[in-house]
Amino acid sequence: MRTATVSRNTSETQISVSINLDGKGIGKFDTGVPFLEHMLDQICRHGMIDMDITCKGDLHIDDHHTVEDIGITLGQALKQAIGDKVGIRRYGHSYVPLDEALSRVVLDLSGRPGLTYNVEYTRAVIGRFDVDLFSEFFHGLINHSMMTVHIDNLRGINAHHQAETIFKAFGRALRMAVEWDERMAGLTPSTKGTLTA
Numbered sequence: 001m002r003t004a005t006v007s008r009n010t011s012e013t014q015i016s017v018s019i020n021l022d023g024k025g026i027g028k029f030d031t032g033v034p035f036l037e038h039m040l041d042q043i044c045r046h047g048m049i050d051m052d053i054t055c056k057g058d059l060h061i062d063d064h065h066t067v068e069d070i071g072i073t074l075g076q077a078l079k080q081a082i083g084d085k086v087g088i089r090r091y092g093h094s095y096v097p098l099d100e101a102l103s104r105v106v107l108d109l110s111g112r113p114g115l116t117y118n119v120e121y122t123r124a125v126i127g128r129f130d131v132d133l134f135s136e137f138f139h140g141l142i143n144h145s146m147m148t149v150h151i152d153n154l155r156g157i158n159a160h161h162q163a164e165t166i167f168k169a170f171g172r173a174l175r176m177a178v179e180w181d182e183r184m185a186g187l188t189p190s191t192k193g194t195l196t197a
Helices: 034-047 064-082 132-145 159-178
Strands: 003-009 013-020 027-030 050-057 091-098 101-108 114-118 148-155
Touching: 003 064, 013 064, 027 034, 034 050, 034 064, 034 132, 034 159, 050 064, 064 132, 091 159, 101 159, 114 132, 132 148, 148 159
Parallel strands: 027 050, 114 148
Antiparallel strands: 003 013, 013 050, 091 101, 101 148
């Protein structure tokens, strides 16, 4: 089983993340940021990844540190759980619609962090959640998981729908990338022979 548990403790947040890449899509969250939890659940369900994430953060200030640091810690856990990448597909992609919204995510478990994020939300706040924090979340996740990711919201009117299609597409693209490829058994999907740097 490809699993990992990572803790991160700072003066701003205390976080624990446990994941199972070969799970059943079950998410358990206690972060104090309900809309982020709703989005994380999309990654679980559509990526078929089990996650257990707890965070005590300085929410009396705002959600920024909590959201960014969860991204960082989840990225570290993903990197550990994915391991040496021998025998996996490496690349993943997904288009996901939700009513009027459509998003595309393409990713490469390259060992090189890079995020291209093309999203223009139709409003700045969903409920009480500042949508700018999604960029912080993904930057933290990508920089610490060492993957290359392109996120494009192609259309959308409802900001909730825009966000949800992004997270669903990310989950499905990640699921594709970490899948075992029988033809790659025992092989690293790179002409360099390594995907660790």
